[in-house]
Amino acid sequence: MSSSTNEEAARKAVAGAVRGRAEAIADRWVQLQIQQAALDTGVSESELREEADALVAALLTGLDSGLPIDHIVDAHAELNRALTEFSLRRARQGASPTHTSLAVLALKEALLQAVQQDTQEGNELFTAALLINRLLDVAGALSFETYVEGREEIIRRQSRQLLEVSTPVVRLWHRVLGVPLIGTLDTGRTQVVMENLLQAIQDQEATVAIIDITGVPTVDTAVAQHLMQTVNAVRLMGADCIISGIRPAIAQTIVQLGIDLSTIMTRATLSDALTEAIKLTAGPPVQPHTVTTR
Known part of the structure; x- marks a missing residue:
């Protein structure tokens, strides 16, 4: 018997075992995952069973699809989706990437046990x-690639959320906003x-924004840019923009580096910047109305 004939017979045997023993395969896979301590992440047994039922069903349709064995996972949409969702x-x-991969590989044992009962x-x-x-x-x-x-x-999203929390925009006055910066500005x-x-x-239809760098430890060429x-x-x-919090040490560094901030309005403290912002939002003084009498 040729190798292709052997493989086709083995494929039918595996598909037949999955078709006839799907519930037992899912049960065994769940138990194997529990033994691997996969539940340390808070995944309940009912959730594991739901995942197992979906993946075993997708595996059967993949085996029945006629796709080459080495391409079923990548080319069969239902199985690929089930594995991707499982890993995500x-x-x-x-869960750790090791546990995730081991959970998928544990399905080998469950499948092989089912095949042994029929073959x-x-x-x-x-x-x-x-x-x-x-x-x-x-x-x-x-599963490992999808997990990574x-x-x-998730890390990128959390990093952005932390950045947003660490750089709040606050309303300081009518049409005046402030951004207190703390730490490195990259x-x-x-x-x-x-x-x-x-x-x-x-x-908020603001007309003045104050960027306070009191909490920025150093200002170099990159930060200035x-x-x-x-x-x-x-x-x-x-809108107008004011930079406040220019401490003496930072002022000296800016001068030594030859950084030109002459086109930007700067103030030593946030209170000075707010005073200037209030002036900017006040507008020109109102001229008294002169009444002409005859």
Whole structure:
């Protein structure tokens, strides 16, 4: 019998076992995951069973699809989606990538046990085991890759949320906004500051924005460039921008580096900047109305 014929027979044996013993396979897979301490992340047994039922069903449709074994995981939409969702849930629940991959690979044992109950012939059982290994090795690799991508996305989202919390835009006066900066001002943080500030200017119809750098430890060429970008963006919105918190040490550093902030309104303290902002929002003095009598 040729190798392709052997593989086809083994594939039918695996598909038949999954079709006839789907519930038992799902039960066994859940128990194996529990033994691997997968529940440490707070995944309940009922959730594991729901995942197992969905993935075993998708596995059966993949085996019945006629796609080559090595391409089922990537090319079969239902199975690919089931594995991807499984891995993303694990990433969101905080499971380790090792546990996630091991959970998928544990399905090998559950499948092989089901095949053994229906197949006694040694060569066919061996070929079925090889087929299961090939199929689920690809599934394990996909789950690991998806997990890593999912965690990276979560980290990026959390980092942005932390940046937004650390750079609040506050209303200091009528049509006057303030952004107190604390810590290093890098490119990513500058973008968040700029987006939040410009949106607040539009929403609150502000005419003056104060950027307070009292909490910024050092100002170098990069930080100054980031400040200039933010100031220019504020001006494009039709608002004035004041930078406050220029301490003596920072003033000396700016001069020594040859950084030109002459086009930007600066004040030593936030209170000085607020005083200037109130003047800017007050508008020109109202001229008294003269009544002419005849």
